[in-house]
Amino acid sequence: MSKTIENTYQVNRLTDFKEITKMRLAVSVVFSSIAGYFLGADKINFFTVLLLGIGGYMMVGASNAFNQVLERDLDGLMSRTKNRPLPAGRMSVKMALFIAVSFTLLGLAVLYIINPVTSMFGAISIFLYVSVYTPLKTKTPLSVFVGAFPGAIPFMLGWVAATNDFSIEPGTLFMIQFFWQFPHFWALGWWLYDDYEKGGFFMLPTGKRDKGTAIQIILYTIWTVVISLVPTLGVTGNLYLSPIAGVLIFLLGAGMMYYAVKLYRDRDQKTAKQLMFASVSYITLLQIIYVLDKYIRLWI
Incomplete structure (x- = not known):
């Protein structure tokens, strides 16, 4: 019986760790970073890929842990967050801060092994997310604009990890993910509006x-698709997208635009939820198409 209780306790500890670091979000960020690395690398170094994955996870995990410490009282007011480790009382603030600080130091050290520029952008991301974006969420709708900066770093971070340089190519990757975040988070905010209102979030x-x-959701969806197609014009240095890949990206964008226009027409939570998931599919499939397009062209 005691062994069963101990096993349950260990499982709960692991679940709380996944919650405090937002494992699903962190994995998606790592995916973006690795996609950026594959786009920027002339030759794949799998040790660097491993470091980028570990450092990227710690970077996101640290940001999320700090965020949940700062918002623990507000999280307790909302249905979707009231069962998180801190508001539910399953984890102490001291433990959450230990995870946040440890992940910050270890994550930046791991990224520094790749190169100093990568570590610098990791530090900027954590600082903006925790010190600027998080406090602004309860004060102004402009918080989404501010939060789009750290949110756009992962895709371009991979390119920087591969090249130790910031230029037009990672800048373009940054802009794609920057504009994408507006329709994504506004769709999420529309869908969960009542819950966010309980916590006082704008x-x-x-x-x-x-x-x-x-x-505004329609306009930013248009900008997202437009900037995603710019590499087909051959004006973004070594970042190039073939016409066939461009057509695929356009079709993905058309699907996202369909739900954006539908939301304008219906203005309901169901469509907002559909748009939010469409946006997740868009950025994930876009990154896959970008990477596959590069290596298919190299192999042909």
């Missing part, structure tokens, strides 16, 4: 689920 550009917000 997630929508107008503060309401209205025509103005829907129009």
Whole structure:
């Protein structure tokens, strides 16, 4: 019986660790970083890929742990977050801070082994997310704009890890993920509007689920697709996208645009949820297409 209790306790500890570091989000960020690395690398170094994965996870995990420490009281007010380790009382603030600080130091050290520029961008990401974005979430809808900067770093971070340089190529990757975050987070904010309101978070550009917000979602969806297609023009240095890949990206963008326009027409939570998931599919498949397009062209 005692062994069963101990095993359950260990499982719960692991679950809480996954929650405090937001493992699903962290894995998606690592995926973006590795995609960027494959795009920037002339020759794949799998040890560097491993370091990027470990350092990237720690970078995101640290940001999320700090965020949950700062927002633990507000998390307790919202249905979707009230069972997180801190508001539920399963983890102490001291332990959460230990995880956050340890992950920050270890994560930046691991990224520094790759190269100093990668570590620098990792540090900037943590600072902006924790010290600027998090406090602004309860003060102004502009928090989404500020949060888009650290959120856009992972895709370009991989290129920087591969090249030890920041230029037009990683800048383009940054802009793709930067613009993408607006329709993504505004769709999420629309879908979970009532819950965010309980916590006092400003997630929508107008503060309401209205025509103005829907129009801005459409405009930023257009910008996301446009910047995603710029590499087909051959003006972004070594970052190039073939016409066939460009057509695939355009079709993905058309699917995302369909839900953005539908949200403008219907203005309901169901469509907002569909748009949010469409945006996740868009950025994931875009990164896969970018990488496959590069290596298929190299092999042919």
